[in-house]
Amino acid sequence: MVQSISKSRSMEKKLIQEAEVEEQMEDKLTKKGGDEHVASKGSVLQSRCNRWKETAAILIPNLVFNPSNSLSSISNFLPVRNPNYLPQLRRLRLSSAYSSSITEENGHCHQTEGEIHVIVGPMFAGKTTTLLRRIKSESSNGRNAAVIKSSKDTRYGLDSIVTHDGEKLSCWPLEALSSFKERIGLEAYHKLEVIGIDEAQFFEDLYDFCIKAADHDGKTVIVAGLDGDYLRRSFGVLDIIPIADTVTKLKARCEVCGKPAFFTLRKTEETEREVVAGADVYMPVCRNHYLTGQKVKQAARNVQETHNLQCGSFL
Numbered sequence: 001m002v003q004s005i006s007k008s009r010s011m012e013k014k015l016i017q018e019a020e021v022e023e024q025m026e027d028k029l030t031k032k033g034g035d036e037h038v039a040s041k042g043s044v045l046q047s048r049c050n051r052w053k054e055t056a057a058i059l060i061p062n063l064v065f066n067p068s069n070s071l072s073s074i075s076n077f078l079p080v081r082n083p084n085y086l087p088q089l090r091r092l093r094l095s096s097a098y099s100s101s102i103t104e105e106n107g108h109c110h111q112t113e114g115e116i117h118v119i120v121g122p123m124f125a126g127k128t129t130t131l132l133r134r135i136k137s138e139s140s141n142g143r144n145a146a147v148i149k150s151s152k153d154t155r156y157g158l159d160s161i162v163t164h165d166g167e168k169l170s171c172w173p174l175e176a177l178s179s180f181k182e183r184i185g186l187e188a189y190h191k192l193e194v195i196g197i198d199e200a201q202f203f204e205d206l207y208d209f210c211i212k213a214a215d216h217d218g219k220t221v222i223v224a225g226l227d228g229d230y231l232r233r234s235f236g237v238l239d240i241i242p243i244a245d246t247v248t249k250l251k252a253r254c255e256v257c258g259k260p261a262f263f264t265l266r267k268t269e270e271t272e273r274e275v276v277a278g279a280d281v282y283m284p285v286c287r288n289h290y291l292t293g294q295k296v297k298q299a300a301r302n303v304q305e306t307h308n309l310q311c312g313s314f315l
């Protein structure tokens with residue numbers, strides 16, 4: 001065991017030395033320019049890629065490699081268990097000059113690794129406020145950002161997200177996330193670094209969109225939405241938790257007692273899952289007042305039914 005670790009270490013060292021020599025060669029080639037540069041750089045990368053794969057297979061026994069064997073698939077390594085090998089894996093990923101998550105600007109390569117951040121909570125918990133602030137802060141840090149919201153939410157006009165306090169930011173109102181690329185245009189999409197999604201519970205293709213945007217296109221995706229509906233059943237956003245980097249559950253203030261509120265009570269009798277509305281129909285409540293609220297609603301229903309029955313028997 002000890003022997004095999006020290007063998008791995010010395011191979012690892014050799015591999016890094018080789019990579020450094022190749023990086024110097026590549027720098028020289030880059031200075032040449034033209035077709036000669038592209039062809040030579042391609043063959044240097046191909047041979048390096050092959051050697052990475054051979055050596056990695058010995059060094060990291062748990063590593064699984066996509067057999068398609070192309071230069072672009074080097075980033076398809078699955079995670080390894082031994083954390084000592086993580087720096088090595090990082091180098092492997094960085095060496096993939098053709099991976100979709102690497103962009104080249106002014107001659108410099110940038111690794112843009114995708115991220116997914118999820119903000120959930122009941123209504124009035126500050127989800128839109130948090131999303132809006134994160135997007136504004138990303139923009140002021142020079143990152144290219146856009147916000148999408150569900151076109152089902154027509155409460156405050158279509159082309160902006162608006163918090164319950166009236167704070168605003170313009171956005172793309174969409175029926176389905178799959179139409180975003182086409183709506184914004186391919187060039188603009190490629191330039192985007194951060195994508196915010198509000199009212200995410202209304203998008204059926206949320207999972208597919210997020211996984212593609214983060215894993216394949218290297219975007220930072222910030223998603224805000226309800227985790228539960230008025231009956232406290234999962235409301236779609238929970239599907240993306242397994243693919244998220246972070247999950248933040250916010251709380252509101254219970255409108256009955258002022259304690260932290262994690263649930264949304266529907267005050268009206270509508271039973272459809274989706275009813276777009278604000279404080280006229282919904283209120284944030286604590287567990288105790290959610291249960292009381294449901295009981296009060298049930299009692300009111302019983303009274304109504306008895307009343308209807310009595311009225312019916314008089315006719």
Ligand SMILES: Nc1ncnc2c1ncn2[C@@H]1O[C@H](COP(=O)(O)OP(=O)(O)O)[C@@H](O)[C@H]1O
Nearest residue numbers: 123124125126127128129163164165252253284
């Ligand atoms: N019961 C409540 N608890 C907490 N905030 C409330 C409540 N009623 C109204 N608000 C207001 O709503 C704001 C949050 O709005 P918003 O970010 O749009 O929430 P969300 O997107 O989660 O519905 C709070 O800053 C607060 O001023």
Ligand SMILES: Cc1cn([C@H]2C[C@H](O)[C@@H](COP(=O)(O)O)O2)c(=O)[nH]c1=O
Nearest residue numbers: 122123124229230264273274275276277
């Ligand atoms: C609980 C619940 C809510 N909705 C709707 C009501 C609003 O239009 C949005 C939530 O907006 P917010 O930004 O979180 O305030 O969702 C619904 O359709 N069904 C429900 O059960």
